[in-house]
Amino acid sequence: MARRNDHSKEELAELVIDATRHLVDELGPGRVTARKIADRIGYTPGTLYQRFANLNDIFLHVNAVNLAQLETQLGAAAASAETPIDAVLEMGYAYLNYAASHPNRFALMFTSHVPHGEDAPGHVQERVDALFALVTQQMSVIWPEADAETLELRARALWSGVHGVASLSVRDQLFTRHWQADRKMLNELITRFLR
Amino acid sequence: MARRNDHSKEELAELVIDATRHLVDELGPGRVTARKIADRIGYTPGTLYQRFANLNDIFLHVNAVNLAQLETQLGAAAASAETPIDAVLEMGYAYLNYAASHPNRFALMFTSHVPHGEDAPGHVQERVDALFALVTQQMSVIWPEADAETLELRARALWSGVHGVASLSVRDQLFTRHWQADRKMLNELITRFLR
DNA sequence: CAGAATATTAAACAATGTTCATTTAATCAA
DNA sequence: TTGATTAAATGAACATTGTTTAATATTCTG
Incomplete structure (x- = not known):
């Protein structure tokens, strides 16, 4: 068997990312192997390395997807709140909830050894930035007179705290x-x- | 070669833990292998498994040592402070400092996949408890009227925050x-x- | 329809954690 | 001082890992 055009490049990449996402959920980051990913999507390990540099690269893409998902959940949590303080609180709970509901995803993002090198999808930093921005936004309502730098600092300080608890x-x-x-x-x- | 009584059981265990500690510092948790540890202490990999259940077990012992070290540093930081608030601040800085100076040790403790199973040295939990206690202690000075439960909660809340920043x-x-x-x-x- | 391009495979590689039979030295009994 | 027993350490083996690459088979191109 060789060269069956079952999927386009993009489709295959998405297949890989999605399969890895689910495997991480099921097995935890440490037990996801190239062969298991390949098995699940009906390909052989070698195929993965044409679309991705290595396993770590795949994990980074998975993280990008998960971060985006987390971001929408936090956004929704904030939107449903009445006051800015409530918004931050709700976002905090949502964060905690996400970590508790998907411990393995959370681990992959923050407590696994997934170095983000040059080849990393720039998406990751952008997603984290967006996450912090959600908090900064609420704080600008709480402290309208504070300058941007102070707000950025405070947002990161508090959110790091939330992250620590999670x-x-x-x-x-x-x-x-x-x-x-x-x-x-x-x-x-x-x-x-x-x- | 076999059975050279170069070291007692305890000495050998300490050799292993110490070698692993340094290897973690040099290479990062993910690149420390059983063979490298064995090499460094002049034994073969098999020997490790007579004193320790597996690699993870060794890592847990390393964590216990590092936690104890961190604890003394935090204690010293608190002791040098004038006010309780300063004490907590100094402890926070010390925590941050330890993480920055020994990122790999820190990673092994908190951001690596080192599950603490049954066989785990009970020391670890005790060490973490002791760490939290240091903070609780300062808070009991700040809020003399607060009950134990509130203090425990607040200490853990703040310290989780510090941990998040680190x-x-x-x-x-x-x-x-x-x-x-x-x-x-x-x-x-x-x-x-x-x- | 021939030939080039390429998607996919299969096999191989070195390295990993872990196990265990074998070997060697130290200890103990006489 | 022997001989037998115990235990420490080895070394070879195992299955599994991430990754590479030559071979293969299909699609695309002219």
Whole structure:
């Protein structure tokens, strides 16, 4: 068998990314192998390397997709809020929720060894920027007189905090058995910061 | 060659842990292999598996050592401060500093896939607890009237935030080119929280 | 319809974590 | 001082990994 034009380049790339996405969900980042991806889409491992530089490259593309998805969820959460403070809170909960619902995706994005080299899809940085922008936007409502630099700093500061809670929570490194400790901590962190 | 009593069980275990610690520093968690560890201490890979269940087990022991070291540094930072708020700030800086100085150690502790199973050295949880305790302690000075549960929650909330800044900073995921952005963010986060 | 271009494969490579029978030295009993 | 027992360390093997590449078979082009 060789050269069956079952899929176009773009279709194949999407097949690979999608299969990898699901494999990551099912097995966790560390157990996703080139052969498993190839198996799932009905190709052989070698094929992957024509569209992607290596496995890491594929993971980066998966991250881009997931970040975009996360971004829309955060956007929706913010949109449903009445006040800017509520918006940030809701976004925080949405973030926590995403991490809890898709721990493996979250791990791939933030707690796996996926170095973003030159060949990385520029999308990733853009997506993270967009994420921070959502927070900055709310803060500009809370502090209308603050300059851009201050807002950027504060947004990143608070959101890093939110990220910290989510990170430790997914990895069960909070070591507390309070019910919904992560949500309570998030509430504490955000309200004290924005007050 | 076989059975040369060059080292006792305990000595050998320490040799392994120490060699792994340095290899992690030099190569990053992902590039440390059983053969490299064995090479460095002048043994063969098989030997590692008499003292440790597997590579992951070794990593967990390395984490325990590193956590203890981090703990002493945070303790020292707090001790040198005048006020409790300063103490938390200094601890935060020390945390950030440790992450920046030893990014690979930090990665192994928090951003690598090192599942802590049953066989895990209980030390790890105890070390994390001790770390949180350092923060809680300062907060009990700031809020003398607060009950234990509130303090625990607040300490974990703030420290998760600090951890978030450090995490994103080590991985260059803050995507800002402000000079010492991480330190500024940390200051913002802590002072606003404790104010 | 011949020939060029290319998508896909299959096989190979070195390196990985881990296991285990074998070998060698140290320990113990006499 | 022997001989037998115990245990430490080896080395070879295994399956699996990411990645490369020559060969293959199909589609495209003239």
